[in-house]
Amino acid sequence: MTTDAQRGQGAAAVPTEGTRGFYVYGILRSSGAVPGDLASVGDEETPVRTASHGDLAAAISEVHLNRPLGTRDDLLAHEHVLDAIAAETTVLPIRFGAVVNSVDAVVDELLAPNAESFEAVLSQLDGTIQFAVRGRYLDSAHIREIVAEDPAIRELRESLRGVSPDAGYDARLKLGEMVSNAVTEKRALDLQQLVDAVSGSVVATSERSVGGEDDAFDVAMLVERERREEFEASVDALGDQWSGRVQLRLVGPLAPYDFLPEE
Known part of the structure; x- marks a missing residue:
C-alpha cells in the first residue's frame, strides 16, 4: 500500500487563517524521543516537539506562514529533523511542506484517522x-x-x-x-x-x-x-x-x- 504519511494526506493542507501553523515532519511512537536543539523548518528558534494520540505521536514545530515554504534551508531542516529522529527511534516521514492549523488538528486530522496504517508501517520498520x-x-x-x-x-x-x-x-x-x-x-x-x-x-x-x-x-x-x-x-x-x-x-x-x- 501507499501510506497516508507517504502521500501526506491529512497534513498537506496549508492553513487559511492566522499567521502561524504547525509543520509536521513525521510519525513515531509516543514513547520515542525527539532530540533537543533541532533547527526547525522556517524558524530555527521554534522547538521541534511531539503531539500524541495513544501510542502514536507526530513530530511538529510551530511555523510562520508569512512566506511560502520551500527554500533550500527549509528542505535541509526537514531532512535533518527526520534523520536526527531516525538515529534514535523509528520514524515514518511525512512529505515536505505538510502544515496544519493547530495541535488539535494534528491529532484529529492526521493521527486519529490514520492510526491503524501508521501503526502497521511503524511495526514493519521497528528495529531498523x-x-x-x-x-x-x-x-x-x-x-x-x-x-x-x-x-x-x-x-x-x-x-x-x-x-x-x-x-x-x-x-x-x-x-x-x-x-x-x-x-x-x-x-x-x-x-x-x-x-x-x-x-x-x-x-x-x-x-x-x-x-x-x-x-x-x-x-x-x-x-x-x-x-x-x-x-x-x-x-x-x-x-x-x-x-x-x-x-x-x-x-x-x-x-x-x-x-x-x-x-
Missing part, C-alpha cells in the same frame, strides 16, 4: 535504520578492468587505433555498446559483493539509478539497529579491500524514505 552506500570508481578503474578481462573489447579497441573517426564510426559504436554492457554487468557484480558483505546486518536493500560514468552504485540499506556497528565495520572492510579501485561513501543514519510500503 536506513543508510545509503555510494560507490565511485577511481581513475576509471572499471574501464581498465573491462579492457583487461574481455578479449573482444580489447581487440576491437586496439584495431581502432589510428583509424579516422569516419572510417571507424560503426566499429566505435559497437565498441561503445560493448563497453556500456560490460560496465552495467560490473556494477551489478560489485553491488552484489557489497550486499553479500553486509548481509548479516541488512534486512532489505533498494537500488537507486546512477548517472555518472564513474559511479559504481547507489543503494539504500535497511539495517538492523542493534547491528549497526557490524554493518559499518563490514562497509569499512570492503572499502579497504577496494582501496584505489572503488571509493565508498556511507551516508546515514537516515529516515527510511526508501522502505515505505507502496501499492
Whole structure:
C-alpha cells in the first residue's frame, strides 16, 4: 500500500487563517524521543516537539506562514529533523511542506484517522535504520578492468587505433555498446559483493539509478539497529579491500524514505 504519511494526506493542507501553523515532519511512537536543539523548518528558534494520540505521536514545530515554504534551508531542516529522529527511534516521514492549523488538528486530522496504517508501517520498520552506500570508481578503474578481462573489447579497441573517426564510426559504436554492457554487468557484480558483505546486518536493500560514468552504485540499506556497528565495520572492510579501485561513501543514519510500503 501507499501510506497516508507517504502521500501526506491529512497534513498537506496549508492553513487559511492566522499567521502561524504547525509543520509536521513525521510519525513515531509516543514513547520515542525527539532530540533537543533541532533547527526547525522556517524558524530555527521554534522547538521541534511531539503531539500524541495513544501510542502514536507526530513530530511538529510551530511555523510562520508569512512566506511560502520551500527554500533550500527549509528542505535541509526537514531532512535533518527526520534523520536526527531516525538515529534514535523509528520514524515514518511525512512529505515536505505538510502544515496544519493547530495541535488539535494534528491529532484529529492526521493521527486519529490514520492510526491503524501508521501503526502497521511503524511495526514493519521497528528495529531498523536506513543508510545509503555510494560507490565511485577511481581513475576509471572499471574501464581498465573491462579492457583487461574481455578479449573482444580489447581487440576491437586496439584495431581502432589510428583509424579516422569516419572510417571507424560503426566499429566505435559497437565498441561503445560493448563497453556500456560490460560496465552495467560490473556494477551489478560489485553491488552484489557489497550486499553479500553486509548481509548479516541488512534486512532489505533498494537500488537507486546512477548517472555518472564513474559511479559504481547507489543503494539504500535497511539495517538492523542493534547491528549497526557490524554493518559499518563490514562497509569499512570492503572499502579497504577496494582501496584505489572503488571509493565508498556511507551516508546515514537516515529516515527510511526508501522502505515505505507502496501499492
